[in-house]
Amino acid sequence: MSNLREELKYKIIENLNLEDLSVEDIGNNDLLFGDDIGLDSIDALEIIVLLEKDYGIKITDPKQGKEIFESIETIAQFIEKNQ
Amino acid sequence: MMYINGFSAINTLTKAGENELSLEAGFVAVPFKRQAYQDYKNYIKGxxxxxxxxSVKMSAVAAQQVISQANHKNLNGVIVGTGMGCKADSxxxxxxxxxxxxxxxxxxxxxSTHNTVAGQLAILLDCKAYNMTFVQNSLSLESALIDAQLELASSEEKNILVGGVDELSPKTEEHLQFLHPESTFNFGEGAHFFMVANQKYNESVAQIKSIELVSELKAENLQTKINEILERNKLQINDIDAVILGIDQYLDNYYGILQETFHNSAVYTYKNKIGEFYTTNGFALWLACYGFKNQQIPTEFLYGKTVGKRLNNVLIYNQNNGKEHSFILVQNL
Known part of the structure; x- marks a missing residue:
């Protein structure tokens, strides 16, 4: 289970080019779009593409995004539920 | 009137933020130098x-530097020339x-769009004024300079940031070899930015007297063209203290004609040092400004004999395999 969370952290760092962060720097419950990690709307688009490409999950309702992308934990739960 | 009030370069010879030459013997390929000259963390937020x-990183740092040199005057436009844009992302x-x-x-x-650089600079510098990008092969920077010249041709005081940028990507060499199969280029990259204005300030270093572009020009007509440019600017051949030539692997007779014509002037070249890219002529203009400021161009760039004249008038000439000729006449202030 935790492998998915580590994998997500790695992929987010890689795809979003978060040069200054390592997997250890991101907590499972850290706010991705808040003060903790500081992602923005373009990053959200990148994560949508990542979920579809690597996990085959398409987010059909954009309103869901805010809850799903809150943290690594919420994204992982969403993947586990929908895969 | 177009005055240069700030000039900045980032390439294999000038580190980010330093605007000073770091000369080494021969050409040094970009991948081995990039870490050394591209340390941006002090200039751009993480x-x-x-x-x-x-391209954006190099341009952002170079732009901030020229704005600082020009004492942070109000910016009335951003104009960028680029041959291949943000190549790695494309x-x-x-x-x-x-x-x-x-x-x-x-x-x-x-x-991956070519106007990303000018757009990002506008955001970074909070400049909501004129914003334009020119993609015109090896005349991209010169086209941007001509546009700046037109923008400045008004009576009101204007300051414009103008520059040229091109980056090397792992695929660039492959693509350029496809476009120019006969070439033996040493590829390079760099950003060269200038703060230009229609007013002369204390910090003004040079005046661009003339920019002329000719797409097709036969070698036998080159001399006439030079004479026209000089005549229009009320100058004689002997008034040109230095010529900076974009000599590359095509050792054709165009550059030879320039050398013969200006045999009493110092002749400099630079592509053997910084490599070939579409806006490489930005370095020649930077070198002229550097020469005016220091009253000498380093001997490492000499191509031929030294002439110990005071540096007042410099003619920059570049062409691309017999086409796309550009002449920039620049004068010390």
């Missing part, structure tokens, strides 16, 4: 930095497109 392509975007066109990275798409 959050913005992570999404910037090499390559990445096109490769993803070939893999699966339904799942494309938005960042690579945003960064």
């Amino acid at each position: 959050a913005a930095l992570r999404r910037m392509s090499p 390559d990445a975007f096109l490769e993803k497109l070939l893999e699966d066109e339904t799942l494309l990275s938005p960042t690579k798409f945003i960064q």
